[in-house]
Amino acid sequence: MWALTLYRSTIGKKIIMAVTGLVLVVFVIGHMAGNLQEFLGPARMNAYAAFLKSTGELLWIARIGLIAATVLHVLMAWQLTQIKRAARPVDYTKREPQVSTLASRTMRWGGVFLLVFIVFHILHFTTGTVFPIASQPGDQFSHTDVYGNVVSAFRTPWVTAFYVVAMLFLLLHLFHGAWSSVRTLGLSKPSDHPLHRRISTVIAVVVWLGFSAIPVAVLLGVIR
Amino acid sequence: MNLTLQVWRQPGPTAEGGLKEYKATDVSPDMSFLEMLDVVNERLIEKGEMPIAFDHDCREGICGSCGMMINGVAHGPSRGTATCQLHMRSFRDGDTIVIEPWRARAFPVIKDLVVNRGALDRIIAAGGYITAPTGSAQDANSIPVPKQDADASMDAAACIGCGACVAACPNGSASLFTGAKISHLGLLPQGQPERYRRALSMVAQMDIEGFGGCTLFGECQAACPKEISIDVISRMNRDFLRAAVTKPAERSGGGGDG
């Protein structure tokens, strides 16, 4: 069975990471595009949210797909990290990175942070579980007024700061991940400068700007 | 110039090792790094001490025997240069140089800076060849090979098997080494019949040997004395993926497609 062949090999594991990673990249871009409707006012944003909810089973299929992708992504990362640890039991006393980027070197811990963030984010804006501690005193979480939830949460400076920092981690993760997934799958053309990553730079920066714009705009009072 | 060396000394495979300090005095900038070590070793021998063991042979950057971590960089500070071709003009008077062996589970230390790289041979034995028994060949010009394919194949075939890619990789991965052989052979029409089984078996052997996975840090490419590009890793993954998922039929002819 081919899935087993993949699962058993380090390259296969990396391929699974790449595929799930790309699924998540597509999701993140869509999510960001959807969120930007916050700038178009409460009616538009809430209508969009209502539309998503109206899709019913489709929404759950998407959610389960995303959760599965995330779980596989994390599982493979964890396993590959174990393999990496085993591959060099005695480390160097001195090692100087030559060309590896900060992004590539922070994939593992940055990934863990993003996982924590995602959990927090779902509890914050999807279920509303942690909403009260992160919003303005007196504001209530509402399943229908998504616009209001956002405005309420991001008027709290530390929440905005936390999200903006998290998005920096996402930027780094995407900067390396979006590029390396494509290379891992062997979809890239041979290049004279294989370490250059134009498209993933654009994706990473756009996603960061897009996601960060909303909390910052709320904090600055542009969105109210 | 005068230098301070901190060299990993380890008397045997199971013995405890550690960094030991040596003075290298009157070093000429025209010396190669290994010639500098020769001088240090001769002084040690004169004192009746064991010289620093290190692998070396051709000393012209092609046999792949030499290799050490020099100040945390595989093969030292010069790009595209094996340790034997690194010259002391790359250092400054008074420098301290830390010298360690390649470190990977698949490269156990034998003594001092000497490691066992047999794992790389076994990866080749797993499929890094074209089965063409002696005498079975047809005329060399009977299959034209486009120049760009031959050139790209040669780029990958330039690998000297020194193991610097593994040593420099934060994951201890042998992907550049394996990918280079898969690309060298896979880019030629002669390599097509075994192309996909080669990818499967070489990748499997790489895992058996205990190398880490590739996360595309790019450190291997920077460490490679032949400057082999990480493009070869993409090619290996592509061949592997296609082999694992679609089990393509083995075929002849073709060329550097895909």
Add this chain to the structure above:
Amino acid sequence: MTLQLDARIPAGPLAGKWDRHRFEMKLVNPANKRKYTVIVVGSGLAGGAAAASLSELGYNVRCYCYQDSPRRAHSIAAQGGINAAKNYQNDGDSIQRLFYDTIKGGDFRSREANVYRLAQISVNIIDQCVSQGVPFAREYGGLLANRSFGGAQVSRTFYARGQTGQQLLLGAYQALEKEIAKGGVTMFPRAEMLDLIVVNGRARGIVVRDELTGKIEPHLADAVVLATGGYGNVFYLSTNAKGCNATAIWRAYKRGAAFANPCYTQIHPTCIPVAGEHQSKLTLMSESLRNDGRVWVPKRKEDVGKSPTDVPEQDRDYYLERKYPSFGNLSPRDIASRAAKEACDDGRGVGPGGRGVYLDFADAIKRLGEDKIRERYGNLFEMYERITAENPYKVPMRIYPAVHYTMGGLWVDYNLMSTIPGLHVAGEANFSDHGANRLGASALMQGLADGYFVIPLTIGDYLASTKLEQVGADNAEVRAAVAEVERRTSRLLGIKGKRTVAQFHRELGRIMWEYCGMARDAAGLRKAMELIPQLREEFWRDVMIPGSGAELNQTLEHAGRVADFLELGELMCRDALHREESCGGHFRTEHQTPDGEALRDDEHFAYVAAWEYGGEGREPVLNKEPLVYENIKLSQRSYK
């Protein structure tokens, strides 16, 4: 004479000899092949190819190399290319022409039948290598490209950038690994052969020291192939790898194999000059550079200190083009080397110590553009710059001759078998094909011809026509050989003197280069034959080898090799002294034409000098194999 030097050359016309011989040789039944064990020492082009091919045929092969992997054998360092009489360029090449060029290039001191076979097989080698995936250079049409090389006026050299040896070796190595995986070959890396085991007059095995554990053990077989390369490191400084050594062939010599033409050494004209006392080896710059580079020195001694770009055209002496107008910068190696030495002896050498000449690419860059030159020689130029810190695109390279190859080696017959039955010798380790001088791009050809196409067949003939008795590790001769190696090793370790092995090696190298180098004379050779025994005696009294024999001990390995060089060097001088003529790489200053060219003496010296070990403390015995030329006429070699 005690030895019967029967070259066993097949009868009949030259072109049909190999065919006829292949028919006449006895065959081993395919089912019986796996009952035979063959030992192959060395894993370079000859050894690797032989081991892989023998295993493909079904023999049990055991292959040994001193390096950590068979892929590191020094064949890997060959840069320029490999000759083959393919005539793809339609420039008049043929088997006959390659044969003639090789005989002439060797200054008429090689065997016709062997060389003709080599030229015939050259064609198959290229086919074989291409089918293995050797990425030879190609034209845009997809067909193979060729370049010219020294000593030939046709373009017959196939190449893979400046790394032809590497690519050919990797082809053989990959075939070898394939056979290792199949179980046909057992590979012993980091293993050094320290003696040959001869039982009842036949080679039946070798004594091997495991370099990691120090264990000394006998390895037994039905036949032994030595493919252990040349002995250029007797000069200390050479283009050989540091580990290259003569121990295997020297031990075989001492067990009764004749050593042929030890004095024939090739000094390669284009190497990077010595930079200082610390120099540990010399780096070759491929001969192919002479396709586009022009060799010159200043006409006047006053100009040697000047920057080369400040010496105007009319003050430059393009001496190769001047002396050899028809071959010019592509004159054979021995001639180009000697011409460089003459220019430097004349005080017109450039660079440190006045030991260098220019190899100038300015004209070629002007004509073809820097990109074209980069495409052809980029990696060589980079290597030059790494070593010298000078940019050869801007200033001419400085080059000087260096020891590169040894044409001499163990004497072998047409089947590549030495004077010890069952002991075959392939590649640079034998003497067979290059006479007194080897042409560029011919070493790769010979190594692969021997390994892929000759040894696998002739071994079969030997095994099929020989009845071998069982030999076990308890055999008296086996035990004696092991004990001898153990005794020698502990003797070396027991000296605990004051001087390092490298010091002795350098000293020997100085003597050899001074008296047995590019130009030799009787007085110098006699002097060397006095100095070398003294040095040898000192070595055995005062060498310092730290550590024990039961571990990885690189000093001990080096010491064993130097001990053998200290004996071989003397034999080289003896051979050079006895050969009262000049031919190819052997230039006796007493024997030269009025204009300084090598002067052969065909009447007295058209023979192979095969030296036979005379016993401890006794002089070696000279045996002669006359060279009979039936197909070509001996002539004064001229490249003018």
